[in-house]
Amino acid sequence: MSKKVIQVSADATRQMNQEIEGSFHSTHEQKDIAKWLSHKDADTNDRSFEEVFGGYWYEDDCWDGLDDFNVKFQETEVEDKLHNSIKSLDDHYCQFDDEIQQFLDRETIKNKEKNK
Numbered sequence: 001m002s003k004k005v006i007q008v009s010a011d012a013t014r015q016m017n018q019e020i021e022g023s024f025h026s027t028h029e030q031k032d033i034a035k036w037l038s039h040k041d042a043d044t045n046d047r048s049f050e051e052v053f054g055g056y057w058y059e060d061d062c063w064d065g066l067d068d069f070n071v072k073f074q075e076t077e078v079e080d081k082l083h084n085s086i087k088s089l090d091d092h093y094c095q096f097d098d099e100i101q102q103f104l105d106r107e108t109i110k111n112k113e114k115n116k
Contacts, residue, residue, distance in 0.1 A: 005094065007076045008033055010042075012049050013068040014057070020046075022053030025094050028101070030073045035107070036100045043069045052096070 009023035026033055037043050042052040046066055050056060 003027065005076055006030060006033070007074045008071065009074070010049070010053055010069065010071040012046070012066045012070070014046050014066050018057055020050065020055045020057055022055040024053065024096055025076065026097055026100060027094055028097060032100060032104055033073070034071065036103050037071065039103055043071070
C-alpha cells in the first residue's frame with residue numbers, strides 16, 4: 001500500500017440500458033484494486049457494483065448482471081490534514097482499503113500454499 005491516493009471511478013450498463021456511476025478512494029495499487037473488484041464481482045454483477053461504487057439503479061427488477069464495465073484510476077489531491085494522518089485517511093476517505101488488504105493477504109497465502 002502506498003501513501004498516494006487513487007480515486008477509482010467506474011460506470012456500467014445493464015440490459016435495461018440503465019447507467020450508474022460511482023467512485024471510491026484507495027491507497028492501494030491499481031492492479032490490486034482491479035483484482036479485488038473482480039473478486040467482489042463488481043465488474044460483472046450489478047448488485048456488487050452498486051455496493052462498491054454507491055448509487056442505485058432506478059429499476060430493481062433487472063438483476064441479471066452488467067453488459068458493460070469501465071473503470072478509471074486517477075490520483076487525487078488529499079487535504080493536508082488527512083494526508084498527515086494515514087489512519088484518518090483510511091477511515092474516512094479510503095473506506096475499502098482494509099477489505100482490499102485482507103483480500104490481498106489471503107491471495108498471498110493461497111499463492112504460497114499453492115507453490116509449496
